[in-house]
Amino acid sequence: MSVTNKIVSDFKNNKIEFITSVPCKQLASVLTEIDISPEILHVPCNKEDEGIGLCAGAFMGGKRPAIIMQNTALGVVINSLVTLTQFYRMPLPMLISYRGEVGEPVACQVEMAVHTKALLEQLRIQTYHFHSEQDVSEFDAILKHCFMSKRPVAILTDANFWNGY
Amino acid sequence: MIRYDIIKQILPLIEDQFVVCNIGLPSQELYQLSDQPTNFYMLGTMGLASSIGLGLALVQKKKILAIDGDGSILTNLGTLSTIANNVANNFILLIIDNGSYGSTGDQLTYAGKKTSLKEIAVACGCENVLECQAEETAGVLKSALENDKMTIIVSKCESGNVKVPVVELDPVIIRHRFMTKLKNEN
Numbered sequence: 027m028s029v030t031n032k033i034v035s036d037f038k039n040n041k042i043e044f045i046t047s048v049p050c051k052q053l054a055s056v057l058t059e060i061d062i063s064p065e066i067l068h069v070p071c072n073k074e075d076e077g078i079g080l081c082a083g084a085f086m087g088g089k090r091p092a093i094i095m096q097n098t099a100l101g102v103v104i105n106s107l108v109t110l111t112q113f114y115r116m117p118l119p120m121l122i123s124y125r126g127e128v129g130e131p132v133a134c135q136v137e138m139a140v141h142t143k144a145l146l147e148q149l150r151i152q153t154y155h156f157h158s159e160q161d162v163s164e165f166d167a168i169l170k171h172c173f174m175s176k177r178p179v180a181i182l183t184d185a186n187f188w189n190g191y
Numbered sequence: 192m193i194r195y196d197i198i199k200q201i202l203p204l205i206e207d208q209f210v211v212c213n214i215g216l217p218s219q220e221l222y223q224l225s226d227q228p229t230n231f232y233m234l235g236t237m238g239l240a241s242s243i244g245l246g247l248a249l250v251q252k253k254k255i256l257a258i259d260g261d262g263s264i265l266t267n268l269g270t271l272s273t274i275a276n277n278v279a280n281n282f283i284l285l286i287i288d289n290g291s292y293g294s295t296g297d298q299l300t301y302a303g304k305k306t307s308l309k310e311i312a313v314a315c316g317c318e319n320v321l322e323c324q325a326e327e328t329a330g331v332l333k334s335a336l337e338n339d340k341m342t343i344i345v346s347k348c349e350s351g352n353v354k355v356p357v358v359e360l361d362p363v364i365i366r367h368r369f370m371t372k373l374k375n376e377n
Contacts (some may be wrong), residue, residue, distance in 0.1 A: 076238075083246020086249060086366065105236065108235075109234070110239060
């Protein structure tokens with residue numbers, strides 16, 4: 027099973043039925059797979075903090091949400107994560123493309139990559155870094171952990187994990 | 192009429208509705224006038240009332256009313272195109288447009304100058320956008336609540352505030368009682 031299929035099937039098996047996203051090239055295959063999955067309502071957002079609001083609403087409406095975004099968006103969502111997701115104690119898996127790591131062709135992406143883990147640590151968000159294909163085997167347990175703890179969880183997926191892109 | 196008068200006037204219509212209320216004074220005013228488990232007060236996160244409301248409306252059947260402000264819509268302008276392209280006929284967005292940032296000292300917003308939120312919503316693709324004067328709000332909202340059609344109401348009112356205390360409820364309690372009530376009614 028490809029990492030993309032494993033990720034989407036874990037979403038489904040964990041009854042994640044609402045996903046919002048701002049696309050990243052690295053995550054394109056996941057988004058394509060979600061769009062052909064009738065079990066998942068995909069509502070793309072224009073900016074990731076809008077997505078944090080959509081996910082909060084979906085969770086309160088009784089569905090399990092997730093957000094798919096690029097690590098550069100951490101700079102966008104900090105206030106929303108802290109004052110909405112964390113303050114009201116809501117779960118939120120964040121599947122994040124970890125741009126700016128080894129294999130990155132765009133220099134500017136490195137500027138946010140150097141801050142990514144530090145920001146997540148400062149926010150006290152439990153973070154899992156997928157570097158090799160086999161790391162995806164943890165995804166199912168991470169999703170379960172996220173909804174058990176009612177906290178946001180970050181899954182960083184780098185270029186090596188996606189086998190280049 | 193100022194925002195407080197509008198909220199007071201629509202109170203009989205919204206007391207049994209699920210309401211997501213904007214940060215700052217709007218939430219504080221609603222809390223003081225009529226605290227209900229069906230009210231979700233935003234204690235922070237400017238701009239996301241409409242997004243939370245849309246997320247709620249898209250995943251369950253009960254009607255959701257988001258009470259927002261012109262400043263908050265302007266800060267999250269992308270929300271109007273998301274709303275337009277993901278139609279939820281159980282969603283009403285009431286934008287109380289007083290042309291100012293009420294909670295921070297009534298500084299003018301651009302909606303208080305040249306910018307028309309109604310025109311923006313229409314340009315984003317929203318199909319049922321109604322602009323009304325403050326005095327007409329209750330009537331317009333009543334019809335919207337009776338229809339099963341996604342509606343955006345831009346209610347134009349005067350700038351100004353009354354003194355109200357902050358919402359002291361714990362956020363987890365606000366969220367929990369809202370979710371429990373919504374689950375029981377679905």
